[in-house]
Amino acid sequence: MTVSAFKIAVDDGSTNVKVSWIENNQLKTIVSPNSFRKDWKSAALRRDKRVYNYTIGTTKYTYDATSDKALETTHVDYQYDDLNLLAVHHALLQTGLKPCPVTLVVTLPITEFYNSEDCQRNEAKIAKKRENLMREISLNKGELFDVVEVEVMPESLPAVMSTLINSNCNEFTRSLVVDCGGTTLDMGIVVGEFDDVSAIYGNNEIGVCMVTDAARKALAAADSDSSYLVANELIKRRDDLDFVKDVVNDESKIEIILEKIETKIDELGSAVAYEAKKFSKNPNRVYLVGGGAPLVYPAIKAAYETLGDRVVLIKDSQSALARELCLYNTEEDEVHIERETLIEVEDE
Known part of the structure; x- marks a missing residue:
């Protein structure tokens, strides 16, 4: 007897994994941060806190939000390694769904999905990504989702599908889509209401990791070694002085840290604008x-x-791709979008 698999869309970025699924005719989304280190963590003292200890092959890993020994995911090879497999399975567990057979719709950066020479699908890398997520992984004292099939889609462009279809643009309108992720910068030109894709471009040396790395170095200089997750949270909440003080041990260095973060954000913006x-x-x-x-x-x-308000920051831009992939692949006739559910940053 064939068991039907539940379809889940997963934008498995290097910094966060965005997961969207349809439950009771509602679109739901969560964002799960990546922060893993080798070896297992001891059982939590509080019963309401869960420990996630994984094994891949003979290597043990654990989810650890604050450890300065968290493994780096800000590189393109992440798409095909243990950390990607860990991040996807960990994110699935954050959905609150009961583990079951699933079909995953996942993503690859444009530079990986297409061949640079002829802009055709890079079947070798697509297969490599699919095979990576079909590998064996186990959770100590827990059950994981059974990945029975993996479909691979290109990043960035599908994220604006609903926006373009409802934008009243004509068949000659050329829309530039800019996707700035943790590790890569992906761009594409979409014609009309997604009638055609006329050009694509990617740069795997430009991403938020430029800011994250600077933040981690600045924190280390202030006796505040941190994980990539904490550094990214600091970037997002840099205007929240109470949070900044909690993260930075040497408060005399706070102004310097914030200045370095702002400088790197400016550099990132300039680099993305130049490439665009x-x-x-x-x-x-x-x-x-x-x-x-x-x-x-x-x-x-x-x-x-000169474009004015025609330069648009997509709402909930971080998880837009996962949501659109989910809607694109659903067979439901009518879907209501529930407000995005964010996984809070905490050490489980």
Whole structure:
């Protein structure tokens, strides 16, 4: 007897994994941060806290939100390694769904999904990604989802599908989609209401990791070694002085740390704007998606100043791709979008 698999969309980025699924005709979304280290963690003293200890092959890993020994995920090879497998399974467990057979719709950066020479699908890398997520993994004292099939989609462009279809643009409108993620910058030109994709471009050396690395170094200099997760949270909550003081041990260095973060954000914005103008000098519209979109939005808006409000920061830009992939692959006739559910940053 064939068991039908539940379909879940997963934008498995290097910094966070975004998961969308449809439950009781409602679209639901969570964002699960990546922060894993080797070896297992001891059982939690509090009964309401769960420990996630995993094994892949002979290697033990654990989820540890605050450890400065957290393994680096900000590199393209992450798409095919143990950390990617860990991040996806860990994110699935955060959905609250009961573990079951699942079909995953996952993503690859544009530079990995397409061949640079002819812009055709890179079947070898797509297969490599699929095979990686079909590998064996176990959870100590727990049950994992059974991945029975993996479908691979390109990043960025599908994130604006609903926006374009409802935008009343004509068949000649050229929309530039800019996806600034943790590790990569992906861009594409979409014609009309997603009638055609005329060009794609990717750079795997530009991403929010530029800011994250600077934040971690600045924290270390202030006797505040941190995980990538904590550094990213500091970047997001840099205007919350109470949070900043909790994270930084040497409070005399707070001003310097914040200045370094702002400088790197400016550098990231300038780099993304330069690449965007080089790729598409005069699009009719610009849409920003990805976790880094809010950081680079001011720079992109300035770069395309004549477009005014046609430079659009997509709502909930970090999880937009997962939501759109879920809607694109659903067979439901009518779906209601529930407000995004965010996984809080805490040490389980």
